[in-house]
Amino acid sequence: MSVRVRAARLRALLLTLVAFLVVAGTATGCGPGDDRPRIVVTTNILGDITREIVGGEAEVSVLMKPNADPHSFGLSAVQAAELENADLVVHNGLGLEENVTRHVEAARDSGVATFAAGEAADPLTFQADEEGGPGDGAGAPDPHFWTDPDRVRKVAGxxxxxxxxxxxGVDEKAVRGNAERYDGELAALSTWMEKSFAAIDEGRRALVTNHHVFGYLADRFGFRVIGAVIPSGTTLASPSSSDLRSLTRAMEKADVRTVFADSSQPTRLADVLRREMGGDVNVVPLYSESLTEKGEGAGTYLEMMRANTSAMTEGLTGN
Structure with missing residues (x-):
């Protein structure tokens, strides 16, 4: 190989390295002059809650994009490095971020402070369906605590x-002031949800969803969980024909004709159930596991919960 060729290859390698460092600096927000403390949050729901508390006191980086699935999203090498360079990592835990757990553990092992929100929320366990059997994961901790705003209040604190x-480097007075304001908003949300759900007759407070995600809401507001199209707490599972038959029988017995499907997932499975029951099924989309982009219906946690409450109330009352 000639000297000229070797020199050209060396220049190309150096340019590639420089480009990578520029991209990494841009992605992590650690460019020149940005010396604020950094908090990295795995899911966008927890990211919104954390930003409400932090205000402008620290840089908050959220790894999960809007409309993503927390069970399946992964990290780039740059995002994985963010975790190990953070001052604090906030994650859900309880098996929710299935592809991210090992990176959080690596950050913790390297000395980064971490907080598992789900583990601190008095977690419930997945329960057996009314008619369809225990389903996958019955007895395991349920990570979807955010469907109960009172548990979110505890976690936010x-x-x-x-x-x-x-x-x-954060101003404790400012942070606690933000937290107090946000706690008031969460308390108002909980009260409003309770009043909204009061319009649903007790006999019609029955939930069928794409997968098991509203156990905390059911526990807090007095709903029954009839079953799920995917009898699991994760979207990565798949339903069998026997699962669908069991769920169909349970819905017919309970006289339930409304299925709540995650808006970030295709409604194909709910459509299958509709065909199983002769077409007489109302499929209502909810924002269950991810926020949307701003202006798309669920840009914040508060907006998501209000939209879901209105959709559930309308879907179960026929109004």
Missing amino acids: LITDRIVEHVD
Whole structure:
């Protein structure tokens, strides 16, 4: 190989390295002059909650994009590096971020402070369906605590404490002031949801969903969980024909004709159930596991929960 060729290849390698470092600096927000403390959050729901508490006191980086599935989203090498360079990592835990857990554990092992929100929310366990059997994962911890706003209030308070304890450079008074304001908004949300659901007759408070995601909401507001098209707590599972038959029988017995399908997932499975029951099924989309882009219906946690409450109330009352 000639000297000229070797020199050309070396220049190309150096240019590639420089480009990577520029992209990495842009992606992580660690460019020149940005010396604010950094909090990295795995899911966009927790990211919104954390940003409400932090305000402008720290940089908050959210790994999960809008409309993504927390069970299946993964990280780039740059995002994985963000975790290990954070002052604090906030994650859901309880098996929700199935492809991200090992990266969070690596960050914790390297000395980064981490907070598992789901584990701190008095987690429930997945329960057996009314008619369809225990389903996959019955007895395992349910990670979907955010469908109960009162548990979110508890978690928000604990996130506040972790920020004050582990993130140097933040103004504690400002952070706690933000947290107090947001707690009031969460309390108002919980009260509004309770009043809204009061319009649904007790006998019609029955939920069928794409997969098991509303156990906390059911526990908090007095709903029955009839079953799920996917009898599991994760979207990565698949229904069998026997699962669909069992769910169809349960719905007919309970006189339930409304299925709530995740808006970020195709409604194909709910459509299959509609065909199984002769077409007389109302499929109502909900925002269950991810926020949307701003202006698309569920840009914040508060907006998501209000939209879901209105859709559930309308879907179960026929109004």
